[in-house]
Amino acid sequence: MAGPSRLAPPPWLTAGLRPEPAPVPWAAVARASIALAAPLAVGFALDEPVSAALVSMGALSGVIGDTADAYRMRFYNIAVPQLFGALGVTLGSLVYGRGWLAVAVLTLVALVSGMISSIGSVASVSGLLLLLNAVVGAGLPLPAPWWKAPVLLGLGGAVVLALTLLGWPLRGGVPERTAVAGTYRAVAALFDAAGSDAYDARRRAVTTSLDRSYDLVLARRTRRHGRTPALVRLLAQLNAVIPLVEAAPAAHLAAGRLHRPVPPEIPTAVRDLAAAVEEGRTGAPALRLPEAARPSERAVDQALRYAATVVHHAEPDPYNVDDRLGRPAVLRVRVRRTARAVMMSEPSWRYGLRLALCIGLAQALVSLITVPRSYWVALTVTFVMKPDFGSVFSRAVLRAFGTAAGLVVAALLLAEVPRGWWDVPVMLVLGALIPAFSAKGYAFQTAAITPVILLLSDLLNKQGFGLVLPRLYDSLLGCAIALIAGYLLWPESWHARIGDRLADAVADTAHYVARAFGPETDGGQAVRVRARRALYRDLSAVRSEFQRALTEPPPTGALAAAWWPLVVAVERIVDATTAARVRVDHGAPPPDPSEVVSVERQLSELADGLRSSAVLVGVRAELLGDDEGVLAPLRQEVRAARAIASPHAEKA
Template sequence: MSNQSPVSWLLQQFQLQPGKPAITNGLRSLLILGVPIGVGIFTGHGAESAIATMAAWFVGMVNVDGVYRQKLIALISATISVTLVFAIANLVSTNLWLAIPTTFLVIFIVGLAGVFGSVAASVSLITGIMFVVSLARFSAPGNLSTLLLHSLLCLAGGTWTTLLSLGLWVVHPDKPATAAVAKCYNSLSKFVEVAGERVVHPQDIEDWEQQFVQAQDTVTQDLTVARSTWASVWTTQRGASLRGNQLLVLIEDANQIITSVVAQVELLAIASDHPLCSRLQREISQVMTQLAIAMQMLATAIAKGRSSVHLGDLDRSVEALEYEWQILRNQIVSKNNNLPRDEYWDLVNLRKLTTSFSQLAEQIHTDAEIVTDLQQGKRRNPINQDITLPKQPTTAEMMETLRCNLTFDSVMFRHALRLAVVVTLAELIAALLHIPRGYWITLTALVALKPNFGGTTQTTVQRALSTIIGSIIGITAILLIHNQWAIAFSLLLLVFTAMSVRSLSYTLFITLLTPAIILLLNMINAGGWQVGLLRIADSCVGGGLALIGSYLLFPSWERQQLPTQLAKTIRTNLAYFQQVIANYLNSQNTSVAALNSLRHQAALENANANAAAQRLFSEPRHVQGEIEPVMTLMIYIRNFYSSVTTLAEHQREFSGQYRFAALQELTDSMIQILENLADALQYRQTPQPLPILNNHLETIHEQTEQLYKARIAEIPQDPQTVTSTLQAVREQTPVFAELERIVNQIKIIHCAIALLQPSSR
């Protein structure tokens, strides 16, 4: 941010994420709020209807992905929770010294609920917001009949949202799974598009690597969601239908496509260091462009029910690449005995790359056929794939999770305690100083405070900026609009737009939501334009409390947590590497599902480690320590994963007839080093000295040289025949190239961890 102008930084905060506005969510929000508001205006009970409106709105804010059954559980839980805390807030609101400990207890539970996952965290957050608002705005002291009526209105509002949100459950029971698969292929398209930038702009490697990592993490997470959603849908329906099986194949094919793209990028990295690659740069770029377009067409066809995907442009680009490679090959091999070894090495690598593109194009053709069958309800070929269904946690397991987190060693326990202290303090300050609408201080502190300092800082800045701009909009609306119907229309328009862009920009979402809240509160109890100014001041105070609390109260600095995450990441990648190497050494036929599972787990842990590193970089500089070793470690763990994935992908062409004699010794040494590095991170120890790996690698290099000499010698006799020597060259060239890269990666990982440890103690 220091290199940006203020205007550039401000515009960046409102930049929309890739994607389209969720118009359906906006329309749903219009109905959620429009009905209770309309009923209140028609009946002349606007203040009472605001309770139902608020409950309906809050329940509608619960962020739940997945199948309808999961959404139903979440929405019912939210409805019951907001009704319960509404009643509790009303009962304790008359006594400050009863309200304060109640606030502490409720908010502590709200913070701790995050141990049960994102859905529980979302439900608990809106529950906490409802408690704070109810404590300040909807109290009915001493009147049990009014309290009962208001609680029923609250329950009705949440029930209305639940019924409206799940109205199409019976009509489209598999829609969530279809949408999840379509989103996965949409992410795949963006992933391939970013991968193609490696060819177009090879000089901007650092910027490209960041974009590639982000795109890879996104598609990995979307694949995880698609698998989980699929399993939930067809677990509920007790067995997958034909459509379910077809969606499952598309999910597993997406996993294979990710693998192929990672391998292609790795092969491009190897080939781009040599001049021959530039001869095919235009054709390679065109193929990757068409691959991205093809996957975008698949995503659209899955989402919108189209039955035809036209792949003619993709086929022509692949044919053009193969044709140009063949011309290049003929030019090279025509040199016969004068053929330089390095040029032939480059030629073999480029052949591997073109073959990979051809195989991926065939895969996409297969997926296009499945999409056609999916829309037409046909079965073209037998479908027989399995997927590991996620286990639903038992009550005993949930209680054990809770018990394990009731300790200061738990990040979530410390966050819950910190949240309770800060929110209770904000509530106490607002009450003792008699601050008008002081509950906005409490609300801002509740929403802004995150388990980590970086997240708190980002949310606080975004909310402060959004609140200032949104309050100006709200003040203007109050000054200019005096008709109740016009105010209601403006409120609904703001809510519709806010909910539509919620997934695209948090800052814009809050900016539009702020004037909507101001207008809603003005309908309940007219407060004039001063409401907007109070909101700005209170939000700044609440954000300040959140920042101070995050920094001073039981901080969970990422520097303390990161080594454990990195150790787990290395071990997961090591398990993947061990299985791949075992297949090379023993010609094992490991099931595709087992290898895919190991690869996917490694990719997930890489994403987790990257997220942890980003949290570290957002913390105060004096608590970060040395970040250069962390950055180096993140890069080379990713590179290690890419090399292993390339080896795994290459196994489809590996016959096992020719093997490197020193492969066993080399890989055993690699495994021992990586195990020690993981232990060094976990136990905060200095890693053991690095053993000599170059001797084994040199032995393999000599064998590779012998293969190349033998192949170059036989080319003049018959350059077109695929001899056993040529087959060995094709099989072993990628293996040696990746082993050489892995040795270098391990050396750099070892060095980074050695530098990291002193600053961790």
């Protein structure tokens, strides 16, 4: 048994090759199948296969960008990137065959693409299409006149957009209501898990669901959002779940201490509220709740009754809805702020320069040596180097595996299927596989996209099976450039700053403890709620960063694995702080100020120790307080965090 284990590949290398347990998005599958195959059918009928291939390529870009849930965001996610894609293919076609001028232009486009990718999800897809289409325009002889290719590519995106928005008149607002109802159901599952080992995972699911719901609902904000009843009601219902989320840690600690689960009436009532949100029901709520005796029980009871009142109320006060972000500024102000933030952002410049370096090297290399399909090298670099898609190292490895698998399928199709009308049913099947496989992971998405691109490329240049091996060589060359110039040459890639990120989270937790039990200020409760929500969002980002680091080779992956338990411990500290605050709000004796100062000092020293990358000998102060006080669970979690951190600090 020992031999095979030594020969097995390391987990960080194979982590992305395991399919994610995600459901198949059947609606997206149908849209992709029709959007990619229908242009080919029309093109063959009109004897315009080249134009049809360009329309399908534009549709492929739309399919990749169709990732939003809300209809309004789907419109922006598809329409705005198509405009950038049209600009990119125009710039690329203007420098086609221009040698070093093409190298310079694509390098500059890569810099701009990388910098705007940091703004948000829509800008990220826009930057991707800007660079991808510029590379295609600079590498392929597109049909004249110059405006034909941008129009055809944009037409493909318009097909996807039209298919996507078919249900908007009948289902407008449904995704947002479904998301808010899903948050209530996640909270119900959280109460089901109170006192058990499953609680941590359920709490993370609540954080993810809450963030997603806020993002969807707030995406619909307008300057007159206070006069939009549907939006006001959704915001009120979403805000009403916050007290339940805050009461859950107290219920969890009480259930663990008393070895008694939360009464089933509690999660049942929360699920009833979820159904009311989803169905838009109003009227007097009918709650059957057990008697509340302890502070934690009173907190849950009060939060649940408040949520029921808000959910079943037909017309919430439009001026008593905290939308968490405030009303948006006018468009010109937001554009100016965004431009200033991008231009002054060190991460934006750092990523833009990395991407520009890799694209410049790829284009310079294919200008010096003969490569049959040179633009594939830069296309591979672009996909691998996307910062919001995951680790550069793991994406390079996964793209190599995915391309190899996709080429096997493409080779069979190019060798056995005659070109022409047979491409239509083949594209129906291949197009459907893209959304289905994309949900399973990046390697699977690459495997699904590769044969589609090869079949469309064959319609443009008619090389048949001869496309297969050049595609493999170019993909491997692009992965190598990304690994060397985009990963190994940048110390931040393999000297991960995960310790610094975790230290920042610990320091923020110390501030949260002080704020939770400090003197009351104006809007004290609201300030604490916002601080806790911001902290959970930051911890979610830290967790994502660590999960990304786990897919890196040593030493980054090893360090992430060593520090991972401390990430969990910090999340539990935040939970324990929230639980203590809730218990105090509902009748428990408040802690002595010296106890709060002691806990805050311990966490601050822990953060300083993580930043110093030394043994945590500086964490010396004793935790004051008795074992029965309201802060006893919090002190226990802080001790656990110190015990986890101390053995590993020297390695960081």
